[in-house]
Amino acid sequence: MLLRRVTLAAAALSASLSLFLSPDFASAADSGKLRVVASFSILGDLTARVGGDDITLHVLVGPGSDAHVYRPTPGDAAAIADADVIVLNGLGFEGFLDRLPESADFSGKTVIASDGVTARTADGEHGSHGIHGGHPEGHDHTGHEDHDAHDHDAHDHDAHDHRGMDPHAWQDLSNAKIYVSNIARALSDADPANIEDYKARAAALIAEIDALETRTRAAIAAIPEERRIIITNHDAFGYFEDAYGVTFLSASGISTDAEPDPKAIAALIDVIREEGVTALFLENLSDNRLITQISEETGVAIGGTLYSDALSGPEGPATSYLAMFAHNVDALVTAMRGATN
């Protein structure tokens, strides 16, 4: 009896707290807009483009922040509790969200943006050329399962089903189009009144992605095939590699946490010397000392910073998904071309 009263009191308290703590949604309840939560900055940008003025959006892991170390605030929990739709990447990316929707009593609809994407495994089964001697790296992506991406249920977003999957599917523009379609469908289902708006904005965004894809393919086609080698510090570009025929090599694993072994670093240095690789890149959100070290050892200059897991802040070069992708392509192409002079 007492327990029940306490539970009720706690529920009342959290309800009032959630009103208080969720500034994004405070006015949304009145205006009747669809309330949407996106898990990280890249999904947030795509969702904002599709949703436009018809939604209010709360992004959990903002620009320049690492989803691997995200810790939810009460405001995040409140935003999830009040949300109509949550947009997740899936493929095991949102390990940090495992229990939050449940503990926040989320009752809306979850959309997995990567649903329908052909998934890669983290150890590069789909043609990656990583130099890791085949051992799994990265504590939160270890383990290897043969997992068919096509037969998983859209509502089953249990991260344990995705161990060993590479979550960075947005690094392939054609996957981004699938993301946009999934988001548009979910928003339309939840808010049929504005279905035409969502459709129109999604179509416009997909047209922009198509244009960037044409440009990307043309730019990379201009680089001789043997020059298309890139060195970075963590394996976030497997999808890019498969889609556009550029080889990415990295010493550390797919997580930002793994420690490299000396043989792997030596092998990278050998490749750089033998193949005359000229494209050495840092990534945002990573410890760049290893790449700096390799740069010093081989005398190859660092070509800049790639954005993989998060957009940059407003002053950076990657303020939106399209800007991020275009920035990465420009930087990569410039660095690879440097080899010829």
Added chain:
Amino acid sequence: MSLYDLLIAPFADYAFMQRALVGNIALSASAASIGVFLVIRRMSLMGDAMAHAILPGAAAGYLIAGFSLFAMTLGGLLAGLLVAISSGLVARATPLREDASLASFYLISLSIGVLIVSLEGSNVDLLHLLFGSVLAINQDALVLMASVASVTLVVLALVLRPLVAECLDPGFLRHAGGSGRFVHFAFLCLVVLNFVAGFHALGTLMAVGMMVLAPSAARFWSESLGAQIALSVLFAVTSSIIGLVISWHAAVPSGPAITLTLGIIYAISVLGGPFGGILTGLIRRPHLQS
């Protein structure tokens, strides 16, 4: 496999392996000797406390200078010194023991750090970025470690005698006069300096391992403090070389390989060390049998 392939080849071709070796030897010389006193003072767990205590300094450095490892390390050093000296002051002025006051101050410091990081609104793991790894030692980190090692050894030589008295009987110098306080704080500064430099260059596992495992193993082999220091440094240097060679040939990360080698030396010492080793105790029958 010839001896050359086994021992020399890993270091012959790549500068990063050479820097790893030199950096480790430098840290072995200073951290492993400082560690002997740390273990005597029953403060072996200070390293893990320090690894967290430096967060607010690192965060402040990040806020002021952005992703500057120099600013973050300097901030971390200042925060670490503040925590160590505050806890030393409390331990000297009150009945609270040094371990308890250190734990209190590091928790306060850590929570300030977490708050600063979240106020900034950025979820970047600063400590993860700040902590280096054995294979990513650059020229700056090497200079930092060599300087820290030199300063440590010189200061240690200067304060050795009163430090020994202080460690074995903390009450003695406290009553005897002011020099005890000076020696105590000089020692704390050296400890923090070694930890922060170790974190920056090698990561937490390595820095703490050098400072705790090597001296703990050494105490099983001699009762003389001088011999313990020498053995501690010897164990640390040997483990560095063996660990790097193993990590090269077996293609495993170097930090854990070196620390695990130290761990094996520790295990052998615990079992077979002539002073207090388990097996030695079994062989020598107890003096008093009733």
